Amino acid sequence: MKRIILCFFMFFCVYGFSQNTESYQKSPVFPGCETEPIDNLKVCFNNKINQYIFDNFRVPEIVQEENYQGDIKILFEVDAKGAFKVLYVDAVYESLEAEVKRVFGELPKIAPGTYNGNPTYFQYSISVKIPLVNPQEISNEAYAPAETVHSIADLNETVSKEYDSINNDIVPYEKLEYSSQLNIPFRHTYYARFDGQMNVLGTNSHTAAKPFVYAEVAPYYDFKAEKEFMAKGSDGWWGRKLWDEHLVQVQGKDYWFVIDPIFDLQVGKDTEADFNSTYNNTRGLIVQGGLGKTLNFSTSVYESQGRFAQYFNDYAESLKAFGPDPAIVPGRGIGKSFKDGGYDYPVAEAYLSYAPAKFINVQFGHGKNFIGDGYRSLFQGDAASPHTFFKLNTKFWKIKYTNTWMWLRDVRPEIIEDKSFLTKYMANHYLSWNVSKRLNLGFFESVLWTDTNGRGFDINYLNPIIFFRALEFESGQGAGNAIVGASAKYKWNNKVNLYSQFILDEFSLGAVKGGNKSWKNKFGYQIGVKYFNAFKVDNLLLQLEYNRVRPYTYSHDTVVLNYGHNNQSMAHLWGANFSELVIIGRYNYRRWFADAKFIIGKRGFDYNTEEDSFSYGADIYRNYNERPFDTGVEVGQGITTNSFNAELQTGYIINPVSNLKLFTNISFRNFNPETNSADLANRDTFWFSLGVRTDLFNWYYDF
Known part of the structure; x- marks a missing residue:
């Protein structure tokens, strides 16, 4: 416990010190920024990295053909040796992700940033607009990457955008089932x-x-x-859900699922029976979906009560299993007694389907x-x-x-x-x-x-x-x-x-x-x-x-x-x-x-x-x-x-x-x-x- 308290104490001391000693931090030095004053290194880095992306990024053909307009979210790092590393990319197309990694993979090593004179890593989040926009046409602040240095709190704030990006990935359901x-x-x-x-x-x-x-x-x-x-x-x-659509239908990147209620609500009359009416009262839920292109799943749960025609009830009771329950409802399962001559018969069905x-x-x-x-x-x-x-x-x-x-x-x-x-x-x-x-x-x-x-x-x-x-x-x-x-x-x-x-x-x-x-x-x-x-x-x-x-x-x-x-x-x-x-x-x-x-x-x-x-x-x-x-x-x-x-x-x-x-x-x-x-x-x-x-x-x- 003492060690844990000591670690927390040291972390907050370092964190607090880092937040209040900004003068001891020096941003990475991009080629062409060597003569800039220390206070301008961050702005110069921003300008250079954005211009480099604009000059070297090649928008894939499929993105151009489909006239896509949107943003690419990139989290990257300049490590203590001055090397660029892509940590996370959020893009609609896989080809855009691949292009981001190619561009950053060709960046040269630069002079690393320092903290109190010692080399350290710097992390940045940046947004790239598609179609590309020349950074010289917009202000530096509007196009500047968000910087994170040593800061666990700031890093979590940046990564938390991943949750928001899931909602951004949602597209209209394309009936993939x-x-x-x-x-x-x-x-x-x-x-x-x-x-x-x-x-x-x-x-x-x-x-x-x-x-x-x-x-x-x-x-x-x-x-x-x-x-x-x-x-x-x-x-x-309401009209779409009643007549034409699943109750819930969600499609994102590499996944989709749909949800529907299940009903079997009916009433009838058997002329042979001595009871007033037949009925069935089924309520349930079915969930179906896919993960990637090869794995699909389906699960359905039924809660049912029913009383059928007399001959059907007699046959169900002739199938009776060991135990107190009076019947097996044909095609469904064991039925418990329910009110006057009815059966309560819950059923669950599910499967995974995989095509390797x-x-x-x-x-x-x-x-x-x-x-x-x-x-x-x-x-x-x-x-x-x-x-x-x-x-x-x-x-x-x-x-x-x-x-x-x-x-x-x-x-x-x-x-x-x-x-x-x-x-x-x-x-x-x-x-x-x-x-x-x-x-x-x-x-x-x-x-x-x-x-x-x-x-x-x-x-x-x-x-x-x-x-x-x-x-x-x-x-x-x-x-x-x-x-x-x-x-x-x-x-x-x-x-x-x-x-x-x-x-x-x-x-x-x-x-x-x-x-x-x-x-x-x-x-x-x-x-x-x-x-x-x-x-x-x-x-x-x-x-x-x-x-x-x-x-x-x-x-x-x-x-x-x-x-x-x-x-x-x-x-x-x-x-x-x-x-x-x-x-x-x-x-x-x-x-x-x-x-x-x-x-x-x-x-x-x-x-x-x-x-x-x-x-x-x-x-x-x-x-x-x-x-x-x-x-x-x-x-x-x-x-x-x-x-x-x-x-x-x-x-x-x-x-x-x-x-x-x-x-x-x-x-x-x-x-x-x-x-x-x-x-x-x-x-x-x-x-x-x-x-x-x-x-x-x-x-x-x-x-």
Whole structure:
């Protein structure tokens, strides 16, 4: 403590002495000032340094071309040996900074300044105007650098201008998100706007692995032009923020960020329910931005309370996790009880997106991914809750290669240890190859594993180029669950695309050749077609899709190795043992939009009775060894159930930048099992709702 006090005492003594003994200070002597009296050395130095900058500074071409007018702030030093050193430069253009350093680097050594006869350093701050102004045309005082000698207080005063310079760097927001590495929020409705452009004959685009980043789609679709076309052009601040802009948008040197509120406020009526109304009340915030040209970030937080149609609530409660909370809201997360039959379900999603090179993108975050060109995916869908992931996208030649590693949860009571959910891991590889200007082929493989024998996240599965099936055998029986698949897309012309997927969970050549419909034939397939600008109507998309998955696909005899997360399927939301026909129409005109969807399905459910407790293959969380028979296995076995879902949504986009929508939604659901049970009953639901929503992810109501 004594030493500290002594140091402070000496500092203030020296500082005070320096402030009151100006006659003992001598400024650096610039060439040509040697004959000047001591009192004039400072003025001479000012004149010489400013004239030198004016004579030697070359304004870069880009600055001249853009007719830039402004100031360059420079903090520099003449050290105790008389050498010039640039300490800080504040300029709008990097080329201006480089030119300042070049000019000062060519300055000769001069006679250093002195203090009490001893050489010392002097620091100066100076402002250089662009376009350049001859210092002979203005007064010395107006152009004189501010001098700092020995003074810590004065130096801090000079450096504090750096804070002010940040505000000076702020420029009007240039919509940098639309060329960034940010994900385009995956909404089937919004992706339909540019799906046709990405599938034009001859493009080298890859459309299966979603969500896309803006930089990936920008060559095919002009997001800025879209927003400008839809803009209302309001002059007032409130009008701009409501109709055309982010709530907060800031752009400076090498950074930008935007902030928007999130809303999903809706009210509706379910004719089947015994409660008065359905509702959802979501409030949140999303922050997105970029640092430099290669790093982007996004984070969103949702606080929600909701009560949905009765069938949806029943399904949410059938997904219940271990613990006191009554439900898992499909696609969102665990829901706590809220008032009369409602759920409180907070959700947080975030990710970092980094592109160290043009051909690669790396992401780490908490959210969802999707693989496929259809409404459904048999590889990886987005109907389950958000989860932690690490994703690597590599694009070169005619290939895009997507690697995704995921941390998933099994939340069932029988799996719980020490009141903690079980963590399991999934790794996916998906290779997309544009064979020709019309044909695309995709190859998929996935493996799930758990912390058996304390291996945790098995480093073997970090290899981005490997066949998981072979590695699964090496790790031991029951070490993992490997699934393989293939996809194809054919561009018939610029308006019609055909697409397909095939998933294989287990292959037995003998069972296939036997032709007796063995349970081992665990596979599924998808066939679909898209018709862009259908019947010569701009922005009208028609889509037809058929999905069929055999019983026991995605399940395993080690029940934690099923293809699921949070009691939901990671592929098709119906699990397995179903066939489905999907018919979709989407249309948009400026800010108006309309979607129509019809789904006809055949499903098979378990009886879940004392007399019949077998697994018939729909529930991927059940052990497939609990099957009632080995052969004669057919889609729809068990309690055969026919279902029909019809949904019509129409609305108006309030703000196309934040995707805030005013909408109304009408749906009808008929669920018709051949045999009623405690879990299954014939139900007809008519659900009407309207509201305002920031549309950032897919809601699925067709369970």
